Amino acid sequence: MSSAPCRCPLCKEQFHIRPELRVKTVFSEMVSQFKQEAGSRSEVSKPGEVSCDHCSAPKLKALKSCLVCLSSYCESHLQPHLSVPGLKSHQLMEPVDNMEDRMCPQHHKPLELFCRSDHSCLCTMCALLEHQSHKFVSLKKEKASLQQQSRHMVKQRRKKIQELQSSVQLSQRxxxxxxxxxxxxxxxxxxxxxxxxxxxxxxxxxxxxxxxxxxxxxxxxxxxxxxxxxxxxxxxxxxxxxxxxxxxxxxxxxxxxxxxxxxxxxxxxxxxxxxxxxxxxxxxxxxxxxxxxxxxxxxSKPKNKLLREQRFAVDLTLDTDTANVYLSVSNDLKQVHYTDQRMFLDSPQRFTYANILTKQSFSSGSFYFEVHVKDKTQWVCGVAKESVDRRYIKGLNSKYGYWCLNKESKDKYFAYTDPHTPLFLKRAPQKVGVFMDYDEGLVSFYDADTAALIYSFTDCSFTEKLFPFLNPYLEVLILIPAASRSAANRPRAAEGPGLMKPTEQHHLQTAEMRS
Known part of the structure; x- marks a missing residue:
């Protein structure tokens, strides 16, 4: 029985007897595909593009330039740098023109360093012979430094734009x-x-x-x-x-x-x-x-800034739900001090450290309050955000939601900035006045008796409720009711509920502060 006729896969000619094929079709297709891919990768360089230094006409587009050989290579001429061990260590980069400009004209070595003293590019010989006392870095490091400096300058200017816009808003208000x-x-x-x-x-x-x-x-x-x-x-x-x-x-x-x-x-x-x-x-x-x-x-403006700000005086009461378990709060909710006896059951709202907030919070406008600190050796007072971490306190600065003033020892005061700002006061204040303007981002601390400004946090950004904040250490801190301040020394206070006067101060027991 005769077999079916054969057909050539290329010319389609039929044969009754199967002939010997003269073309290997699979290999032909592979070669054709390879030529197409090679042609797509090895393009002829166009005007403005870097051409291969080793190609004869037409010159192909360079894929890489070698900083050691100071030459640019197309795909085929680049292969030795990818396979020969001695060439693999050469530094390749994106193709560039004028490779000779990257050589030191004096020592004929590649320019690899940047002298920050002379603001010039150097080779290693220049650095050793002529720039020994100068400060120089690698080109890569200097480039990164300039990029970082540029980003920093952009960031500064964007911040300045925000400051200007904020100033316009403050001006409008x-x-x-x-x-x-x-x-x-x-x-x-x-x-x-x-x-x-x-x-x-x-x-x-x-x-x-x-x-x-x-x-x-x-x-x-x-x-x-x-x-x-x-x-x-x-x-x-x-x-x-x-x-x-x-x-x-x-x-x-x-x-x-x-x-x-x-x-x-x-x-x-x-x-x-x-x-x-x-x-x-x-x-x-x-x-x-x-x-x-x-x-x-x-x-008209009052005679001094403090009198103007005392017009926003408010009556405050301490919130026992936020008090540390070892803090004792008076019945009128005006006094707080540390004790060695556990006063409250623990709860998520309480501070791990000897801190306490007031019941009143503020999310707009201005307010002012005073804290009696006479003869106290240690204390902290200020304002805090509602969302502060009450269990693990990493710091009392604005980064963690606090704007506070601290007396650490007899004559040592500082503002809780990052890092701390030491304060040098002419006299120890007996009453500290705290004023806050929520809309203008301002928190100021005064010596309430002399009206002297102690410190101001400015350009603050408030986005949530703020609470007056106290830390008595081992002392007794007293919130002074707005109604108890001398009428001769202040304008009419802001309206608010009447509060009891502070009761007699508690006597402290000798105890170490517990966290």
Missing amino acids: AVDREKSTGLQAFSTLIESVQRSRERFIQELQEKHRHIQTQAEALIQQLKQEICELEQRSTEAEQLLRSEDHLHFLQHCPALPPTGLKDWSSVRLKLEPFEGTAARALTELEENLKETFTGEMKKV
């Missing part, structure tokens, strides 16, 4: 506050003028009404007399028709009738309208002086 204060003062003055104007018009109208009432009464009386006279005149005319003169005289009504008023001397008593406007303006001037003085006191 200040304008809004001052505008509100000024408009209220002007409204009060305008209302005073309007009230004086209304009184002036009312006075004139009342005087006119008084004259009008008098005139109406006299006119009514005159009308009554006219009616009476007209009636008598009618009766007399009827009698005149009679020829009987005796009858006329006996019955004719008396003319003029008795009881009539002599109107010849009657005059209206006119009110003196002249001078009413002058008196009204004089009264307005006096009222405006008084009103103007009062409004000026409201809008």
